[in-house]
Amino acid sequence: MMGRMNDRTEVDGVVDVHSAVAEHAAEIATARKDICRIATAGSVDDGKSTLIGRLLYDSKAVFEDQYEAVARASKGDYVDLALLTDGLRAEREQGITIDVAYRYFSTPRRTFILADTPGHVQYTRNMVTGASTADLAIVLVDARKGLLEQSRRHAFLASLLRVPHLVVAVNKMDLVDWSEEVFERISDEFSAFAAKLNVPDLTVVPISALNGDNVVTHSPNSPWYEGPTLLHHLEHVHVAGDRNLTDPRFPVQYVIRPQSDAFHDYRGYAGTVASGVLRTGDEVQVLPSGLTTTIAAIDGPRGPVEEAFAPMAVTVRLADDLDVSRGDLICRPANAPQVTQDLDALVCWMADEPLRPRQRLAIKHTTRSVRAVVKELTYRLDVNTLHREQGATELGLNDIGRVQLRTTQPLFVDDYLRNRVTGRFIVVDEATNATVGAGMLTPAG
Structure with missing residues (x-):
């Protein structure tokens, strides 16, 4: 792998490493169970919290005592899985989502971070917060109501925030007798709207979050639907390729100078790689000073590494003793911001x-x-x-x-x-x- 990683070409002074590094990143991501960040959006009562509760429950991410507590708090003949995410008392009392709730679950293939965002228009800022770091956004649409103003609003916000992948989950299909005609109408309408927003990847799935149809397993209620289930799509959507591996950007967060005789010559610059790839021996530039040097070493949490890419947290050591402090940025001289x-x-x-x-x-x-x-x-x-x-x-x-x-x-x-x-x-x-x-x-x- 390392031999292939070093086979790179110079284009106008900028190293093009995207394909090789993307392959390397994909291998590491698979070994470490790549993280996929998801934001849910949609109008009020479209079932966002219920869908997340369903994903948590079906992926065995809910403890037995949690489920029993939700079952006791549920009203009616069914377990209200939305209570797994609506944690605020006001949310439970009103049956709405007010704040952004983050939930975590894993499958054998991938780890997920889910952001449950409010559907009310007055909480637009919460949706922006949840989607700002998302790899994928799920916009729920009530099959009975079709595409509403708030559905369009959240789809626009997702495109504005450059969320690379958009999934439209047509929920409550059981309430329209799993009508293929209703699903196709909503799918066509949303696809036409998304064409105006420059959405790079759009997938539409018919589901029932309450009953679990097409969420984890295919439902016999929709024999006309031949696409993937929602979880299958979430597990297999390619998010590693969405990262910028071309432009090295390393914002310095902290200067490490250990007060120890064993490390009295150690000076490292800690931070998280924002984009691109950093390698030992690379020529780099420090902004705002503009001074250039080379990377002497890169230290990871478990020791030295030969290269670092987003979103790895590392400590970079430079060959020259430059004045570098928090807020400075390390980049390539021929590829600076x-x-x-x-x-x-x-x-x-x-x-x-x-x-x-x-x-x-x-x-x-x-x-x-x-x-x-x-x-x-x-x-x-x-x-x-x-x-x-x-x-x-x-x-x-x-x-x-x-x-x-x-x-x-x-x-x-x-x-x-x-x-x-x-x-x-x-x-x-x-x-x-x-x-x-x-x-x-x-x-x-």
Whole structure:
């Protein structure tokens, strides 16, 4: 493998290692049971929490005492699996999801992190939070109601956040007598809408989350459906290839200088590889200084490694003693991100107090924190109609709009479409230290 990994070609000074590293990453991912991050979305009462409960239960990720507690709390003749995810008292009382709930389960093939996000329009910010790191988004649609405004809203948000894979789960098919005509109508309508959103991968599955039909095993109620079950698709969707293995980006999180005689010469820079591949011996550049050196060694949790790629957490040692600190970024000299103090981004506002021009805020981008001022609000986006309101003067809670910011210090950024880590940032209220917004650096179009 290592021999093949070193067979690489130079294209305009940039090392093209994507195919070889993707193969290597896929092998390691298989051995370690690759992690797939999933966000669920959809309108109110479409069954998101019930679906997650079903996946947890059928994958044996629920303890017996948990199931018994849910069974006792359930009303009616069936066990309400939604109670496995709706943990807040207000959620249980109202039968709705309010906060983002993360749940974990594994199959022999893959480990999953599930984010159950609210369906109400006033919780758009929660959906953005859950989908910002997702590899795949599941949008549930009630077979009786068809494609609703909130279903379109969440599909648009998933495409805006560049979630690579989208699954439409047409739920409650048992309530429409497993009608193939109803399923095909919803599938065609959603496919036509998704074509406008540049969704790279779309899969539509008919299910009944309550009864488990087509969730883990094929249901005899839908002999006309020849596609995969939901879990089979989640297990086999290829997520390793979605990672950017071309652009090496290593934000420095912490400088390690052990206070020990045995390691008195040790100086390492710890962090998580944001994208690309780092190898011992590679020539690298440190931003913002622009100084170049080579990688002397890479230390992983279990000792030295020859190479590191996203999302590995490692410590990088450099051949030269450079001034490197938290917030700096290590990259390749011929493949560096843009260094800028002017940000043009789509911002989802998450605070009650609206965002307005000339407002002063703090920006956290990877491991770098800077202060910023809002230069201009270009437009506010209506996520229902995709209309741009050019005359908007502020962004309110859950609003999304294009904002121009000026930072006090330079940031090292990429286009969000190319790199979801270096292409995003959060906005922080300096007074309360609360996260009040999330931004994506996407070109105006």
